[in-house]
Amino acid sequence: MSDMTSTADAPRSPGRPRSTRADEAIIEATLDLLAEGSTIEALSIEAIAARAGVGKATIYRRWSGKDTLLMDALRRLKGILPQPAGHSVRDDLILLVGAIGRNVDPRAEKIMPCLVPEVNRSPDHYRLYQNIIAPRRQLMREVLARGVAEGVLRPDLDVEVTMALLTGPMLIQRVLQWNPELNEHTLPEQVVDTVLAGIQAR
Amino acid sequence: MSDMTSTADAPRSPGRPRSTRADEAIIEATLDLLAEGSTIEALSIEAIAARAGVGKATIYRRWSGKDTLLMDALRRLKGILPQPAGHSVRDDLILLVGAIGRNVDPRAEKIMPCLVPEVNRSPDHYRLYQNIIAPRRQLMREVLARGVAEGVLRPDLDVEVTMALLTGPMLIQRVLQWNPELNEHTLPEQVVDTVLAGIQAR
Numbered sequence: 089m090s091d092m093t094s095t096a097d098a099p100r101s102p103g104r105p106r107s108t109r110a111d112e113a114i115i116e117a118t119l120d121l122l123a124e125g126s127t128i129e130a131l132s133i134e135a136i137a138a139r140a141g142v143g144k145a146t147i148y149r150r151w152s153g154k155d156t157l158l159m160d161a162l163r164r165l166k167g168i169l170p171q172p173a174g175h176s177v178r179d180d181l182i183l184l185v186g187a188i189g190r191n192v193d194p195r196a197e198k199i200m201p202c203l204v205p206e207v208n209r210s211p212d213h214y215r216l217y218q219n220i221i222a223p224r225r226q227l228m229r230e231v232l233a234r235g236v237a238e239g240v241l242r243p244d245l246d247v248e249v250t251m252a253l254l255t256g257p258m259l260i261q262r263v264l265q266w267n268p269e270l271n272e273h274t275l276p277e278q279v280v281d282t283v284l285a286g287i288q289a290r
Numbered sequence: 291m292s293d294m295t296s297t298a299d300a301p302r303s304p305g306r307p308r309s310t311r312a313d314e315a316i317i318e319a320t321l322d323l324l325a326e327g328s329t330i331e332a333l334s335i336e337a338i339a340a341r342a343g344v345g346k347a348t349i350y351r352r353w354s355g356k357d358t359l360l361m362d363a364l365r366r367l368k369g370i371l372p373q374p375a376g377h378s379v380r381d382d383l384i385l386l387v388g389a390i391g392r393n394v395d396p397r398a399e400k401i402m403p404c405l406v407p408e409v410n411r412s413p414d415h416y417r418l419y420q421n422i423i424a425p426r427r428q429l430m431r432e433v434l435a436r437g438v439a440e441g442v443l444r445p446d447l448d449v450e451v452t453m454a455l456l457t458g459p460m461l462i463q464r465v466l467q468w469n470p471e472l473n474e475h476t477l478p479e480q481v482v483d484t485v486l487a488g489i490q491a492r
Contacts, residue, residue, distance in 0.1 A: 202404035208467050218470065225469070235489075242491050248471045249459070249480045250489055255468070256458020257451070265410050266457070267427070268420065269450045278451045286488020287437075287452055289444050 107150070113140040114147055118161040123195035128158065128206050128213065159216045165199065167192030169223060177235035178280060184228050185254050185276040189262035201263055225251065253283050309352070315342040316349055320363040325397035330360065330408050330415065361418045367401065369394030371425060379437035380482060386430050387456050387478040391464035403465055427453065455485050 117139035121131060133154055137144045151157040170187040172180035191200070207213040228251050235241035257279050260266040319341035323333060335356055339346045353359040372389040374382035393402070409415040430453050437443035459481050462468040 197407070201407040204466050205399070205403040214467070239491055241489050242487075245489050246480060246484065248469060249477070249484055252459035252463065252469060252472060252477070253455055253481065253484060256460075256462045257454035258458070259462050259468075260458045261454065264406050265416070266461075267450060267454060270454060275451070275454070278448060279455065282448065282451055282455060282488075283485070284488055284490045285444075286484075286486055286490070287443050287447050288486045288488070289441055 110140070110142050110146050111150055114142060114150070114157065115161050115164055116140070118157060119164070119193065119195050119199065122161070122203065123198040125198075128154075128203065131158065133157075155213065155216060158213075159220060162199075162203075162217065163220050165191050165193045165196045166220065166224075169227065172227065172231055174234075177231060177238070177240050178284065180231045181228070181254060181280045182276045184224075184231065185258055185279055187224075188255050188258040228254065250283065254279060312342070312344050312348050313352055316344060316352070316359065317363050317366055318342070320359060321366070321395065321397050321401065324363070324405065325400040327400075330405065333360065335359075357415065357418060360415075361422060364401075364405075364419065365422050367393050367395045367398045368422065368426075371429065374429065374433055376436075379433060379440070379442050380486065382433045383430070383456060383482045384478045386426075386433065387460055387481055389426070390457050390460040430456065452485065456481060 114136060117136045118131070121135060121139060126135075131154060133144050133147055136157070137147055140147075147157065151160070170183055172183055174180065191197070204217070207217045229247055232241065232245065232247050232250055236243055236245055257270075258275060261270050261272055261275055316338060319338050320333070323337060323341060328337070333356060335346050335349055338359070339349055342349075349359065353362070372385055374385055376382065393399070406419070409419045431449055434443065434447065434449050434452055438445055438447055459472075460477060463472055463474055463477055
């Protein structure tokens with residue numbers, strides 16, 4: 089979605105193009121409405137337009153409808169992708185685990201916990217949302233595949249199960265404050281080292 | 291809370307005592323209101339009484355207020371504790387991991403994802419909610435401690451981190467349908483075996 093450009097070709101003032109300013113206002117209005125407790129169902133192009141101070145036509149010039157706009161807004165919450173250095177598999181995994189559930193926008197804390205279950209109830213929304221998290225998941229998959237290729241990780245590794253093991257603890261601790269005994273700051277390193285070594289006595 | 295009894299001592303009809311029937315209706319009304327989207331903040335003794343078809347005094351005879359009633363209702367969603375057999379550490383862990391995020395009540399799917407973040411915003415609610423999950427967490431802690439004592443698990447095991455590793459994957463898969471590539475039915479065994487063995491090449 090983010091490579092779509094406005095079809096408006098009106099003359100533009102210097103500095104930031106007008107369409108980009110409107111896009112920003114529309115994304116912000118969408119996130120504000122969600123953070124104030126709007127469900128996806130209740131969210132409407134009318135309400136977003138009113139909140140952003142733009143006409144509905146301005147939204148439809150840029151987005152095909154509510155769903156694509158919603159997904160662009162959710163993608164915005166996540167910020168830019170982390171960049172593994174590519175040297176040590178352990179260090180790269182700690183970096184990626186540390187980025188899990190870390191949203192760049194404080195509204196995420198209000199929006200995400202209730203929204204994800206609502207997203208999941210619609211197969212279309214679920215697929216769109218999976219597209220948002222797919223690049224992050226792919227980064228971790230590549231680090232694990234590299235570890236196997238380099239002989240650092242077991243050749244019979246189940247990559248998807250391992251990703252769930254690396255992701256789950258951080259996500260429940262960041263989103264749900266699952267266990268007050270855990271330290272969110274040391275957790276990425278503890279998770280990676282425990283998954284690497286295993287807990288079985290040798 | 292569950293060992294509190296009604297202070298009403300009116301004569302009772304045979305069969306189920308009247309107070310128990312009223313208690314059931316009150317708990318059910320609380321869960322219904324939450325499943326329909328009521329926030330904890332919006333939930334009121336008035337609304338619960340009206341929905342349950344009882345007077346407010348009936349609720350106050352049994353619960354000190356909204357918070358204790360809420361916690362009894364949430365405890366109800368979880369059902370009874372799983373019972374590890376106590377022979378194999380691996381089998382006990384698979385049983386406990388399989389019970390994570392499994393609610394006995396279909397309303398839980400609507401209630402829990404949005405409620406837990408709201409619970410966490412109030413230190414009092416957070417503490418009350420931790421009391422609900424503490425017995426489940428303690429069961430897993432005991433199995434891990436037994437594994438260390440029996441020499442099956444590493445003596446330097448970090449029990450809290452290991453519990454997060456065992457719990458996180460199931461919770462994100464059950465509550466968020468995190469990754470369509472994972473199989474919820476085989477996941478408990480896969481999680482336990484991967485955490486036991488570790489992913490490092492040997």
